Amino acid sequence: MSGHRSGVLELAVLGLLHETPMHGYELRKRLNAFLGAFRAFGYGSLYPCLKELLAQGLIAEEQPDPAGKSLAGRRSKIVYRLTAEGKERLQQLLAEPGPAAWEDDGFGVRFAFFGQTRADIRLRILEGRRTRLEERLDAFRAAMARTRERLDSYTLELHRHGLESVEREVRWLNELIASERQADGAAGRHPLEGSGGSSPRTTPPPGDNDTSAGTSAS
Amino acid sequence: MSGHRSGVLELAVLGLLHETPMHGYELRKRLNAFLGAFRAFGYGSLYPCLKELLAQGLIAEEQPDPAGKSLAGRRSKIVYRLTAEGKERLQQLLAEPGPAAWEDDGFGVRFAFFGQTRADIRLRILEGRRTRLEERLDAFRAAMARTRERLDSYTLELHRHGLESVEREVRWLNELIASERQADGAAGRHPLEGSGGSSPRTTPPPGDNDTSAGTSAS
DNA sequence: TCTGCCATGTAAGCCGTTACATGATTTT
DNA sequence: AAAATCATGTAACGGCTTACATGGCAGA
Numbered sequence: 001m002s003g004h005r006s007g008v009l010e011l012a013v014l015g016l017l018h019e020t021p022m023h024g025y026e027l028r029k030r031l032n033a034f035l036g037a038f039r040a041f042g043y044g045s046l047y048p049c050l051k052e053l054l055a056q057g058l059i060a061e062e063q064p065d066p067a068g069k070s071l072a073g074r075r076s077k078i079v080y081r082l083t084a085e086g087k088e089r090l091q092q093l094l095a096e097p098g099p100a101a102w103e104d105d106g107f108g109v110r111f112a113f114f115g116q117t118r119a120d121i122r123l124r125i126l127e128g129r130r131t132r133l134e135e136r137l138d139a140f141r142a143a144m145a146r147t148r149e150r151l152d153s154y155t156l157e158l159h160r161h162g163l164e165s166v167e168r169e170v171r172w173l174n175e176l177i178a179s180e181r182q183a184d185g186a187a188g189r190h191p192l193e194g195s196g197g198s199s200p201r202t203t204p205p206p207g208d209n210d211t212s213a214g215t216s217a218s
Numbered sequence: 219m220s221g222h223r224s225g226v227l228e229l230a231v232l233g234l235l236h237e238t239p240m241h242g243y244e245l246r247k248r249l250n251a252f253l254g255a256f257r258a259f260g261y262g263s264l265y266p267c268l269k270e271l272l273a274q275g276l277i278a279e280e281q282p283d284p285a286g287k288s289l290a291g292r293r294s295k296i297v298y299r300l301t302a303e304g305k306e307r308l309q310q311l312l313a314e315p316g317p318a319a320w321e322d323d324g325f326g327v328r329f330a331f332f333g334q335t336r337a338d339i340r341l342r343i344l345e346g347r348r349t350r351l352e353e354r355l356d357a358f359r360a361a362m363a364r365t366r367e368r369l370d371s372y373t374l375e376l377h378r379h380g381l382e383s384v385e386r387e388v389r390w391l392n393e394l395i396a397s398e399r400q401a402d403g404a405a406g407r408h409p410l411e412g413s414g415g416s417s418p419r420t421t422p423p424p425g426d427n428d429t430s431a432g433t434s435a436s
Numbered sequence: 437t438c439t440g441c442c443a444t445g446t447a448a449g450c451c452g453t454t455a456c457a458t459g460a461t462t463t464t
Numbered sequence: 465a466a467a468a469t470c471a472t473g474t475a476a477c478g479g480c481t482t483a484c485a486t487g488g489c490a491g492a
Contacts, residue, residue, distance in 0.1 A: 009479085025443050033361040034373065037354065037380035045480055047445055076443060076488070114372035136255065143251040154332040155252065161390055162255035165383065172379055227451085243471050263452060265473055294460060294471060 007100055008109045009041060009049050014058065014082060014090040015113045021062055021081035024050055038108045050080060058086035095121050102129035123180050130173040133166055140166070225318055226327045227259060227267050232276065232300065232308040233331045239280050239299035242268055256326045268298060276304035313339050320346035341398050348391040351384055358384070 016022065016030055024047055032040050053059045062079040082090070094117045100106045107129050114122050144159055151159070230249055234240065240248070242265060250258050271277045280297040300308070312335045318324040325347050332340050362377055369377075 007479090023443080024445090030365075033365050034369075036358055036361065036377050037384060042481065043443090043445075044447095044482070051445090078444080108376065111376050112373045115370040140254055143254065147248075147251050151252075152333040155330045157394075158326065158329050159254050165386070166255060168383070168386075176375075225451090241471075242473090260453065261472075262454070262474085266452095269473090296472080 008035075008039060008105055009045060010053065011090075011093050011106075011109050011113070012039075013046075013049060013053065014086055014093070015109070015116065017059060017080055017082045018087065018090055018116070021079050023077045023079045027080075034112060035108065039105075053086070054080070056085075057083060058089050059083060090116070097121060097124045097128060101125045102132045119180065119184055123177065123184070126173055126177050126180065130170055130177070133170050133173070137163070137166055137170070225324055226253075226257060227263060228271065229308075229311050229324075229327050229331070231264075231267060231271065232304055232311070233327070233334065235277060235298055235300045236305065236308055236334070239297050241295045241297045245298070252330060253326065257323075271304070272298070274303075275301060276307050277301060308334070315339060315342045315346060319343045320350045337398065337402055341395065341402070344391055344395050344398065348388055348395070351388050351391070355381070355384055355388070 012031055012035060013027065016027060016034065022030070024043070027050075028041065028043060028046050031046070035041075050059065054061070059080045060083050062081045094110065094113055101110050102125060107125070110117070110125055117125075140159070140163060144163075148156070230253060231245065234245060234248055234252065242261070245268075246259065246261060246264050249264070253259075268277065272279070277298045278301050280299045312328065312331055319328050320343060325343070328335070328343055335343075358377070358381060362381075366374070
C-alpha cells in the first residue's frame with residue numbers, strides 16, 4: 001500500500017516515454033521487449049508506477065481531444081507523455097553514478113539508455129560495474145579456496161560455471177570500455193567543459209591487469 | 219509478519235543442515251559460500267526462516283552437551299539439526315520437478331544439491347531448465363526481429379550479450395545432460411566428467427552419498 | 437455468440453532487505 | 465579496556481508478483 005516507485009521501473013518508464021508518448025498497455029510491451037532477458041514487468045507493477053509518476057508530475061496525460069468533443073464517458077487509451085520535470089529527473093537518474101548504477105538490477109537499464117547518457121558517465125558506470133564484478137570474483141574465489149574440499153562435484157561445477165559467466169561479463173565490459181575510450185579520444189560528440197583543464201580521472205585501480213582484448217566474434 | 223518460508227532459503231537450509239548440524243551464524247556463512255554467485259542472504263532472512271522451520275518441526279535445537287557439564291544457563295550457539303520430518307521434506311522438495319525447479323531462482327539451489335537427488339529427477343530438471351531457456355530465447359529473438367530497427371546500438375549490444383549468455387547456458391546444460399545420460403547408462407557414479415572444459419580438473423570423488431540408482435524407474 | 441486480445445486498474449501477499457537492538461567472546 | 469567479531473534476534477518497509485475485477489472491441 002505504501003511505496004511503489006522503483007529504481008528500474010521508474011527509470012525505464014521515463015526513458016521509454018522520453019522517446020515517444022504511449023499508453024500503458026503498449027508501454028508494457030515495449031518495456032519487456034526493451035528489457036528483454038533480464039527483466040519483465042506485469043500490469044500490476046506498471047499501472048501503480050504510472051499513477052505515482054503522474055502524482056509527482058513527472059509524466060502527464062495527453063489530451064487526445066482537447067476539451068472539444070465529448071468522448072467523456074469513454075475509457076480507453078490514456079496516453080502519457082514526459083513533462084519537463086520528468087525529463088529533468090530522467091537526466092538526473094542517468095547521470096548519477098553510484099552503487100545503484102552497477103548493481104545487477106540497475107546496470108542493465110542504465111546501459112540500455114546509454115544513448116541518452118553523457119560519455120564520461122558511461123565510462124564511469126562501465127568501470128564501476130567491472131569493479132563490482134571483480135570484487136565478486138575475488139570473494140568467490142576466496143570462498144572456493146576455503147571450502148573446496150567439502151563441496152561435491154555438482155556444487156563445484158555450478159561454481160565453476162558461475163565464475164566463468166562473471167569472467168565473461170568482465171571481458172565484455174573491457175571491450176566496451178576500450179571502445180568508449182577510443183571513441184572519446186577520437187571525436188566524440190562534444191568535449192566537456194574541462195577540455196585541457198581537469199585531468200580526467202580515468203586511471204584504472206592499482207594492481208589491475210591489462211585488458212587482454214581478444215576480439216571475440218564467435 | 220506472516221509468511222517467511224521460501225523456496226530457496228528453506229531448501230538451502232534444509233539441505234545444509236542435512237549434511238551437518240549447525241548454528242545460525244555459521245549456517246549463514248556456509249549458505250553464502252555455497253550459493254556463491256547467485257544468492258546471498260542476511261540474518262534478517264535466515265533467523266525468521268529457522269524460527270518457522272522449527273515451528274513446523276522440520277528442524278530441532280540440538281542438545282549441546284548431552285549429560286555433560288552444565289553449560290545450562292548459556293544463551294549462545296543454538297545448534298539446529300534436521301528432524302526426520304525435515305529429511306522427508308527435503309527429499310520431497312528435491313524430488314519434485316516443476317516450474318520452481320527450473321526458474322532462475324530455484325534451479326541453482328536444486329543443482330547444488332544434485333548430489334542428494336535421484337538420477338532421473340536430475341535429468342528432468344536439467345531438461346526442464348533447458349526448455350525454459352529455449353522458450354526465453356525464442357521470445358527474445360521474436361521480440362528482437364520485431365523491434366530491431368528502432369533500437370539504438372547500445373540496446374542492441376545489450377540484447378546481443380544477453381542472448382549469448384543464455385545460449386551459453388543452454389550449451390552448458392546440453393553437456394550436463396549428455397554426461398548424465400552417459401553415466402546413467404554406464405552405471406557410473408560421477409556424471410560430471412569429460413565435458414569440454416577449459417581447465418583440466420580432475421574431480422575427486424565426493425566420497426559420500428549412497429543414492430546409487432539400481433534400477434531406473436520408468 | 438463466444439473466444440480472444442486490448443486496455444485499465446485494485447488487493448493481497450510474498451519474499452525478501454535494511455536498519456536497528458542486544459549481548460557474549462575473542463583479540464589487540 | 466577497547467575494538468572486532470561472533471551470535472541472535474525484531475520491526476519496518478520495499479518492490480514486485482499473482483490473482484482478481486472490469487469492460488470495450490474484433491473477428492470466427
